[in-house]
Amino acid sequence: MTRARVVLWDFDGPICRLFAGHSAERVAERLVDWLEGRGLHGLLTEPERESLDPHVVLRAVDRRHPGSDLVAELEERLTKEELRAVVSAWPTPYADPLIRTWTAVGARLAVTTNNSPRVASRYLEGRGLMACFAPHLYGRTQDLHLLKPDPHCLKRALNAMGSAPGDALMIGDTPSDFLAASAAGVPFLGYARNERKEKLLRGVGATAVVGSLDVVLKVIRRQG
Known part of the structure; x- marks a missing residue:
């Protein structure tokens, strides 16, 4: 976490629960x-x-x-x-302050998601977080075979930001996030809001998994 110069965020899960109120x-x-x-x-x-x-x-x-x-x-x-x-999405606990703090200490952030980038943009604008990410929102296109676990959106982010994979970190909450990060050579931090999510992540080989972003926030605040 402290070595990451670029942080690639999955959207639905680590940043918010998109379908919390819209099943x-x-x-x-x-x-x-x-x-x-x-x-x-x-x-x-x-x-x-x-x-x-x-x-x-x-x-x-x-x-x-x-x-x-x-x-x-x-x-x-x-x-x-x-x-x-x-409209009814729930912010993931501690995501907003973590995004702002990581930006404040000099990390560059991007969204790498299987959701539409239009959706990520609207949510981030509504939370006042767009400046922490723009213009680096990489999401679903009509080339659906390039959705994660394909590493395409991660590679787009790395190329656009001029980052080597080893200088980045991906935060994701699904096996496809982990597999995409592995294929791109990007270190991975799993976010699991419950035991089922953690079991799925560890089942595909994720070793660094947190149950709350508060853990990450404390580390980054110490770094600052």
Whole structure:
């Protein structure tokens, strides 16, 4: 943490709980309903329909119709749902002061997320945090095969910021975050707000995991 000159933040989890008041499960159901309304019930397998994860639905359609207008429209629908969710998103405890403190001691910050960068931008602007990150927001594009665990968004951030992987740190809360960081050669700090999250992170090999960002904030404040 103290050696990191660049900090790459996943968005939904470490910075906020995006779907705290706008259920991700309901969003997934709406995407499935929209597909079925277009006569595309058979496009998804039963496990994909029942996953209650909007990204599972989006990736599944992209695998079968990569680069299609269907995928583009589905992605835009998900982005609009994410934008609606910003209004009721919950800030992750200690994230705001940690972001400001890390910036104050000279670290450069970026968002590397599977959510739309438009969503991250709207949330950060609402919290008065955009200046800590801008212009380095790297998120979902219509090239859905490049979502994490692919390291594409991390590499974009590193290249834009002129940083070597070893001078950076990624903070994430999912196995795909850890795998993307590993593929990019970036040290990883896991954030796990509950035991289930911690078990998933440690299950893919994450060794540095904290249950609260307060731990990180105390370290960075000592550094300052």
